[in-house]
Amino acid sequence: MRSLIDILELSTTELEKLLAVACDIIENPQKYAHKCDGKKLATLFFEPSTRTRLSFEAAMYELGGNVLGFSEANSSSAAKGESVADTAKTVGCYADIIAMRHPKEGAPLVASMNSSVPVINAGDGGHNHPTQTLADLLTIHREKGRFDNLTVGFCGDLKFGRTVHSLISALKRYKNVKFVFISPSELKIPDYVKETLTKEGIKYTETTDLEGSMADLDILYMTRVQRERFFNEEDYLRLKDSYILTPEKLANAKEDMSILHPLPRVNEISVAIDNDPRACYFKQVFNGKIMRMALILKLLEVE
Numbered sequence: 001m002r003s004l005i006d007i008l009e010l011s012t013t014e015l016e017k018l019l020a021v022a023c024d025i026i027e028n029p030q031k032y033a034h035k036c037d038g039k040k041l042a043t044l045f046f047e048p049s050t051r052t053r054l055s056f057e058a059a060m061y062e063l064g065g066n067v068l069g070f071s072e073a074n075s076s077s078a079a080k081g082e083s084v085a086d087t088a089k090t091v092g093c094y095a096d097i098i099a100m101r102h103p104k105e106g107a108p109l110v111a112s113m114n115s116s117v118p119v120i121n122a123g124d125g126g127h128n129h130p131t132q133t134l135a136d137l138l139t140i141h142r143e144k145g146r147f148d149n150l151t152v153g154f155c156g157d158l159k160f161g162r163t164v165h166s167l168i169s170a171l172k173r174y175k176n177v178k179f180v181f182i183s184p185s186e187l188k189i190p191d192y193v194k195e196t197l198t199k200e201g202i203k204y205t206e207t208t209d210l211e212g213s214m215a216d217l218d219i220l221y222m223t224r225v226q227r228e229r230f231f232n233e234e235d236y237l238r239l240k241d242s243y244i245l246t247p248e249k250l251a252n253a254k255e256d257m258s259i260l261h262p263l264p265r266v267n268e269i270s271v272a273i274d275n276d277p278r279a280c281y282f283k284q285v286f287n288g289k290i291m292r293m294a295l296i297l298k299l300l301e302v303e
């Protein structure tokens with residue numbers, strides 16, 4: 001039995017297989033409509049979500065399965081002091097697979113160590129978000145047709161941005177990928193990420209200048225400054241509008257640059273960009289559901 005806590009638990013061969021299954025689901029959805037008949041997914045969300053929870057639920061329904069769960073910690077026995085380990089042991093008696101989001105880094109790992117069924121990390125604090133990465137990878141695959149030879153800019157909150165950390169882990173395994181980290185100095189990419197890149201000989205640069213970096217990018221991955229990760233409201237207010245992508249700022253961007261954002265968006269991408277053919281963030285939402293379908297099939301070992 002396998003869980004998915006960190007994207008690096010999937011080999012590049014397994015990722016390619018998931019992408020192939022996802023593309024087949026898009027082409028032939030009826031083929032998959034009963035693959036999970038009689039199976040149940042539990043969504044245990046201790047932190048707010050729109051896309052991840054609802055796409056997991058839609059994914060399971062589209063596979064013919066059923067869904068149970070909760071969408072806030074206060075409606076579960078966590079509010080009475082129950083541990084993550086006990087919650088996981090309990091839910092394993094009701095469901096065949098669990099998707100868990102938790103504000104504490106490592107909580108889904110603890111759940112997986114105590115669960116009799118596979119656990120999927122649906123986002124743990126500022127750490128990892130592997131299924132968002134699956135959505136991002138399918139989007140890049142469909143837009144660019146490759147993962148090699150890409151210059152990828154990450155912009156915004158790179159310190160707490162779990163989607164950023166997971167996508168870097170996935171992309172660094174491909175050939176000649178370069179990263180440009182664009183953030184205010186307070187929200188720089190963590191040292192442990194940079195140390196890994198240096199050790200593995202992967203090229204990256206750090207800057208505060210979005211417009212000055214634009215011309216080089218094949219992909220621009222915008223992120224929200226996350227109010228919920230700040231200890232101090234004043235710092236959040238000072239940093240929240242550090243980067244706002246507007247049509248004017250795209251003046252030097254490549255014609256085929258892809259603009260990604262895991263969403264939710266606050267101010268960091270102007271709605272005036274939504275109709276630009278380079279805007280891919282709502283495509284990511286759709287791709288997220290498809291990749292979660294492929295992942296559920298894999299972890300439940302459904303042929």
Ligand code: CP
Pocket residue numbers: 048049050051052053123132262263264
């Ligand atoms: N991208 C993402 O995780 O969105 P939600 O917080 O709405 O699930």
